[in-house]
Amino acid sequence: MDFILNDDQRIIQKTVREFAEKEIAPVAPIYDKSHEFPWDVIKKLADLNFLGILIPEKYGGAGLDYLSYTIVIEEISRYDASIGVTLAAHNSLGIGHIYAAGNEKQRRKYVTRLAKGEILGAWALTEPGAGSDAAGIETTAVKDGNEWVLNGTKRFITNGSICGTVVVMAKTDPSKGAHGISAFIVEKDTPGFIIGRQEEKLGLNASDTSELILDDCRIPKENLLGKEGEGFIDTMRLLDTGRIGIAAMALGIAKGALEESIKYSKERVAFGHPISEFQAIQWKIADMATEIEASRLLTFRAAFLKDQGGNVTKEAAMAKLFSSESGIRACSEAVQILGGYGYTKDFPVERYFRDVRLCAIGEGTSEIQRLVIARQILGLKR
Ligand SMILES: Cc1cc2nc3c(=O)[nH]c(=O)nc-3n(C[C@H](O)[C@H](O)[C@H](O)COP(=O)(O)OP(=O)(O)OC[C@H]3O[C@@H](n4cnc5c(N)ncnc54)[C@H](O)[C@@H]3O)c2cc1C
Structure with a gap:
């Protein structure tokens, strides 16, 4: 490699x-x-x-x-x-x-x-009652002549209120569980496609996270994406790539936290010395830097293997799990290194601390990543 x-x-x-x-x-x-x-x-x-x-x-x-x-x-x-x-x-x-x-x-x-960026894309799986248990979604799609009629509510959808298209996962055959879920392309101006509440979040304030309501939303039958009943299987494959992206996001935020910590620790003087001369601060910086390197190796490895065309379910989950959890540690330590200033909006580490938290939740929580990794190692079914 x-x-x-x-x-x-x-x-x-x-x-x-x-x-x-x-x-x-x-x-x-x-x-x-x-x-x-x-x-x-x-x-x-x-x-x-x-x-x-x-x-x-x-x-x-x-x-x-x-x-x-x-x-x-x-x-x-x-x-x-x-x-x-x-x-x-x-x-x-x-x-x-x-x-x-x-x-x-x-x-x-x-x-x-x-x-080309003429419109933004969104992707809607999560619902008020189903996040980790994604196969438990309740949105339905029923065929009616040349159309599909979608009904349901999607929650926490990134780019939801500003997108041009959203890919919606819905049940086409509720009796078949995960194998009865299909994917659909919905255009934003379709009647019955309603933008619900905008989430007020801990962080990622400049990103759009919205509720989407499908109320007898009729779309042409050709907007079925992939094969009927295979939307969930395609989703699981897609999330491997998605998780590499979230791992990279956590890595980037952690790198920012480290760079700010190094700069500040060299400038801030306490007890007559820059705080970077104190071993307690040095150890924090050493741990942050080491975990960032490990995150980068896991994340680049998952991306590299994906480029080779391999299955990266385990590698992507490992990258996301480690990068997000170590990223949270790095941002917390950065706030600590900056002391009182780290807790204010005068320095960016406060924002990093809030933003990085999502990485252990979105596209599968850390608990779900551990489940995915263990199942891959133990040879158990999803
Ligand atoms: C800012 C933001 C952006 C998002 N963007 C999107 C998007 O664009 N599209 C989209 O579809 N979704 C999106 N999501 C939703 C996100 O993927 C879900 O929030 C996430 O998958 C967790 O689902 P949940 O919130 O329903 O939590 P739950 O599934 O209710 O989980 C609650 C807790 O229980 C734990 N848990 C659940 N099941 C198990 C289990 N079997 N074993 C152990 N622990 C378990 C979880 O790990 C978690 O700690 C976004 C969320 C946020 C906050």
């Missing part, structure tokens, strides 16, 4: 890093405070072709590999995880599901516009 980035990946890393430092770092605290969606930054990212990172050029995307995708999410999340999660949900789920399971007509009609 070779983790030395190739020329293209190095150029992408440099481009995104410079863009994030110049265009994202100055506005991130402003958007965090205003809770506004950063459309201006998203439009600039679309110009850089980062709204179709994994999509081939013939469908308007950048045609990059998973390792490059990981690098983009890490570098963006270093300065603003709200933008990181927006990009991750759009690229790996909202657009990824249509590209992976869609037919040529669906790819031409939807993927091209999504990849």
Whole structure:
């Protein structure tokens, strides 16, 4: 396994890093405070072709590999995880599901516009009564002539209120459990597609998280995505990629926490010495740096194996589990290193501390990642 980035990946890393430092770092605290969606930054990212990172050029995307995708999410999340999660949900789920399971007509009609950033994509599995137990969703889709009629409520949907399309998972045959779930493409202006409450969150304030209500929402029969009854199976495959994205997001936030901690500890003087000279602070920085390196290895490894075409269910879950939990530790330690200032909005570590918490919840909680890893190791069924 070779983790030395190739020329293209190095150029992408440099481009995104410079863009994030110049265009994202100055506005991130402003958007965090205003809770506004950063459309201006998203439009600039679309110009850089980062709204179709994994999509081939013939469908308007950048045609990059998973390792490059990981690098983009890490570098963006270093300065603003709200933008990181927006990009991750759009690229790996909202657009990824249509590209992976869609037919040529669906790819031409939807993927091209999504990849160019003309519209944003959302992806809706979670419901008020079903998150980890995803097969327990209650949204239904019933065929009526040339249409499907969708009814149900989706919760916590990233990009939900600002998307152009949303992929909705619904039961087409409730008697078949997970094998009776199908995926559908719903356009935002469809009658019966209603935007519900916007979540007031702990962090990721500049990302959109909405409730979506489907009330006799009629969509054309050709908007079935993939085969009827295979929406859940496609979802499980898709979440492997999604989890690599969340691992990269946690990695980026943790890197930000470490960099801020190093800078501050060299400048802050206590008892006549920079606090970086105290062993207690050095040990925190050593632990943070070590866990960040371990997170990067796990995350890059999962992306690398995905690029080789292998099954990465276990590797993606391990990357997400470790990166998110160590990221939470790193951000907590960063607040500690900055003392009282770490608890204020004068420094970004307070925002990192809030934002990173989502990484152990979204796209499968840490408990579910442990379940996935154990099942893979023990050879048990999902
Ligand atoms: C900011 C944000 C953005 C999100 N974006 C999206 C999105 O774009 N699309 C989407 O579909 N969803 C999205 N989600 C939903 C997210 O994926 C779910 O919140 C997550 O999967 C957990 O589901 P839940 O909230 O229903 O918790 P629950 O499933 O109710 O879990 C509650 C607790 O019980 C534990 N638990 C549950 N089952 C088990 C078990 N078998 N063994 C051990 N412990 C268990 C969980 O780990 C957790 O600690 C988002 C959530 C947030 C907060």
